[in-house]
Amino acid sequence: MKIELRNIKVREVVGDYKDDGENGVVGYGGKLDIRPAYQREFIYKPEQRDLVIRTVRKDFPLNTMYWAVTESGYELMDGQQRTISVCQYVNGDFAVDWDGQPRGFSNLTHEEQEQILEYELSIYVCEGTDKEKLDWFKTINIAGERLTDQELRNAIYTGPWLTDAKRWFSKTGAPAAHTGENLVKGTPIRQEILEKALEWIGGGNDLIAQYMADHQHDKDASELWQYYQEVIAWATRIFPNQDGARVKLMKGLDWGVFYNEHKSDKLNATKLEQQIVELIDDDDVESKRGIYEYLLTGDERTLSLRAFDDKTKQKKYQQQKGVCPVCKKKFEYNEMEADHIMPWSKGGKTVIDNCQMLCGQDNRMKSGK
Ligand SMILES: [Zn+2]
Incomplete structure (x- = not known):
C-alpha cells in the first residue's frame, strides 16, 4: 500500500x-x-x-x-x-x-x-x-x-526514526510529558505531544508530514528530542516562576513558536516577572494567558484589553452632546466610537474619565489605521 x-x-x-x-x-x-x-x-x-x-x-x-x-x-x-x-x-x-x-x-x-x-x-x-x-x-x-491526523501520519512514516520518537514522546509517562509537564498540554498515547513538537520544529501543522517524510529513515529522533528540550529549557529560563497559578496561564501556549522567533532576544527574567505581576493585577488585561506572548512580541491584541461598556459610552455621548471633539461635527451615537484619551500602553485606564467618543474617521486616524 x-x-x-x-x-x-x-x-x-x-x-x-x-x-x-x-x-x-x-x-x-x-x-x-x-x-x-x-x-x-x-x-x-x-x-x-x-x-x-x-x-x-x-x-x-x-x-x-x-x-x-x-x-x-x-x-x-x-x-x-x-x-x-x-x-x-x-x-x-x-x-x-x-x-x-x-x-x-x-x-x-x-x-x-x-x-x-x-x-x-x-x-x-x-x-x-x-x-x-x-x-x-x-x-x-x-x-x-x-484516527487523528498524527496517528495516521504515524501509520505512514514508519521506520527507526518513528520508533525512537515514540520512545520519547508517545508512551504513557514518556520523558517529553515529564519534561514539559508545566508547559505542554496533551496525552502522549494520543500522539498529542509528538504532534506539538513536530509542529514547532517543522514550522507549522501543515509541515509535519514533510518533516516526517524528510526524517523517516534517520537512525533516531534525537534532533527532535533535543529541540523539544531546548524549547522547554529556554521558556523555563526566562519564565522560571511556574507555580500552580502560573502553570494555568502557561500550559498549552505555543512555546516552540515563541522559541523559534525569540530565542536570540535579550530577555531579563527578573524584569519579565515584575511585568507579569503588574499585568495580572491590571484589570484592563482580560486575557491573562496572553501576557507571555505580549511580553515577547509587544502585541497588545494578545491581552484582549477591556473595551468601554455601553453605559459609559452612552453617558459620554450625552456629555459631549453628540459632538466629536476633533472635527467638532455632530454624529449619531452609532456613528461614534469610544477612544482611550490616554492609551493603555501609556498607562491610561478603561474608566469614564479617560473616555471620549470620536467619529469613526477620527478614531481611525488616531489609532493610525
Ligand atoms: Zn470627528
Missing part, C-alpha cells in the same frame, strides 16, 4: 464536475469518482454544507481526505460531503449567508471566487489492491472513531 499526501486546488477538483444522480458523481476532470459503490448513502445536511464553504472562504484547513487510485483514475474513500459541498457551491447549486445576505458563487467578486478556486485541499492518495484499500478504509473508520 502506497500513500502519498497531495495538495490539490479546488479549481482542479471541480473541473468537469457532474452529478448524474443514481448514475454517479464525478469531478477532477472526470477522473475522480466522488460517489463509489460503498458511498451511496450520502446524507445531505445544509448546516454542514454551509460550514464547509465558510471554512474554505476563511482559508482555514479542512480535514485531510482520502482518494484511492483505480484503473480509470481515482475514487473518493473519505471526504465525500466536503467534496460535493465545494463542487455544488462553485457550480451555483446553493448560496451561503454572509452578513445576512445569501451569496452564491456568482455573487462573489472575481477575487473572492479566485480565493476559493485556489484553495488547496489536502488529500492522501492511496494505491494498493482492493483488499488493502478495504482494510485501510476500515482502519480509518473503526466504529466511527477516526
